[in-house]
Amino acid sequence: MPQFKTRNVIVHELTHFWQQLSFQSFENMKIEFIEGHAEYIAWLHDKDEQLKAVVQRKSEDKSHPYGTGFQKFKQLQIPFSKLFNKSYMQKVHNKYF
Ligand SMILES: [Zn+2]
Numbered sequence: 481m482p483q484f485k486t487r488n489v490i491v492h493e494l495t496h497f498w499q500q501l502s503f504q505s506f507e508n509m510k511i512e513f514i515e516g517h518a519e520y521i522a523w524l525h526d527k528d529e530q531l532k533a534v535v536q537r538k539s540e541d542k543s544h545p546y547g548t549g550f551q552k553f554k555q556l557q558i559p560f561s562k563l564f565n566k567s568y569m570q571k572v573h574n575k576y577f
Pocket of ligand 1: 492514515518
């Protein structure tokens with residue numbers, strides 16, 4: 481796997497790790513939120529325009545929670561400092577997903 485893709489996958493999966501520590505269970509969480517959050521964080525983190533384009537294309541798939549969730553996160557324009565704030569993100573989940 482090319483290095484730029486590896487970094488993207490690691491950031492995506494670390495976001496899931498944070499979600500699990502923060503929300504304990506994914507049982508009451510929408511898949512669109514879980515995957516959209518991870519995709520959005522990985523997308524923000526990535527400096528590589530080539531990869532940004534790949535994620536962007538994947539996100540245009542409206543039939544997949546990765547895509548629809550990512551699009552929602554992009555539209556919400558949540559300040560970076562809030563993206564790992566547990567209570568703020570719980571409110572985002574409950575209000576928009
Ligand atoms: Zn994921």
